[in-house]
Amino acid sequence: MPRVLRFLVFVSLLGCLGQAGAQVSAPLRVGVPNNAPNLFINQQGQADGIQIALLREIASAERWTLEFVPCEWTACVDLLAEGRIDLLPDVAWSEERARVFAFHRVPAVHSWSQVYARSGSGIRALPDLKGKRIAVLSSSIQAQTLPGILAGYGAQAVLMPSASLERAFSLVADGEADAVAANHFFGDHEAARQDLVATGVVFNPSRVYYAALPGRQQAVLDAIDRHLTAWRADPNSVYFATLRQWQTDGAVRTVPSNLWWALAAAVGLLLSSLAVASWLRTEVAARTRELRENEEKLTTILDSVESLIYIKDTQSRYQYVNGAMCRMLERPAAAIVGQDDEALFGVVQARMARAG
Template structure:
């Protein structure tokens, strides 16, 4: 009974908000955006582009909303989300910690994971080989902090790594390209799109599969309504291989389809999800093997 009552609350809120909006002026939705191409970015004309903006602009057109983009860096957008200064933020990876602070759309937009890049002369192939290196990361990124982030892996493997934080992934690649750091961590989408523009090399190290969604403030009055409408439209868009969702994927992330031209568009999300699960299994296997080695060495020392 408690579970049933819990479900009724957001439904009631959505119904009340939707009813009042039908009688009011167009709803102005403040959308937090930051630079994380090709998922979200500002072009040379100052226009917001990317997969996430394309989809929410479609939803806004269908619902009669007026979007007001609020630009900032990643950390600023999260702070604005927490303080209810924006109504929705694009491209936010869901995690147990973030669910406590923000509300998320139920429908996933995309799956990503972290990738370690190195300088061309480096031959980094595993996490333990990062010991003693300087590493560039994006500040507060899901691939930097949290249970599955690179900092957690560094701690688990007991590595001595100098971490240098930047505001975005472009700065991470620039730092690696200039030789200021030995390795850098970016998400696989940014890496796949821009690795050829910098003197960097993708390593076999992948970790931390993450589910990317839209997020709203926990205490937002219109948050439940926004999530319900975004979920409804996104579900339909993902069922239609000719929708703006797949058009945007082809436009902003063409490399995802270059090797899979014979694969139906509707199958891509399933393949990406499967690979994400595989990435998680590989990461956990590496971590387990390392812990076994450490424990074995401790036991050997104890008996000597």
């Protein structure tokens, strides 16, 4: 009898090991909606963009195999919810999404939403959107948040959900919509392509993550956190190099394929000289200053409005508050950031707010 038991335990362990091995070797299926320059399928049919480049670096270090699945945004969200893909990049965190999906702790990138329109539209501030037809990506963070923001200004508008961001921008270019709301990464890129302009309407600063189903890919999310934490602590890391690379004009990505070898040879020769190394350091410093200036401009914009604007992390702790929020609480931002609703408003009010 003991021998039989030992044999059964041995067979059971082999089965468990086989399952574990299958899980480790299985490709990580990654959804790729078109949201350049964050992520998209390039002209060569390959997944590309900021968050794809970062994920490839992590996958190389962790020995993951990546399988990219092109899909429209709403289809990608459905695929993730159904477990037919394992990871979806470029997901802005919200309390509603946190109830459905799992997120890592450190944001992949920071973003905000902006409104784009045809030149001469007269749209300069949120009240100017009253009665306008505004194209948005279906199920996007803009579609979720913009109606509430406009209601606060008494500026109801007609939202026109679209299956893709390209289609949403085309609606404005073709005169079927008055404006389009999108994340600024894609918006700046697509507006130039479709002869639209950025308006002064900026809203909903957000933190963007890779999302998974709860309990399915926790080891993957933990690994993403480890790499992002290490990278963001090093100004010379691949993280900042990738951001700087994609801050340049997208035309760099459209160089004809027959010129790539010549371009690579030229770059190799240039990088061999100390003079060019010194120039590169100067360029990096300049780009870093530009990024900081852009952040300061955004902070100035957000502090100039009377709307209460804030960002919470996945534990509902405040990570950013604008001036209006500080004035309401009569506290400086440093005394609010890192706190949750219970610490700021008390247990009873915090529970009432969550229930509402």
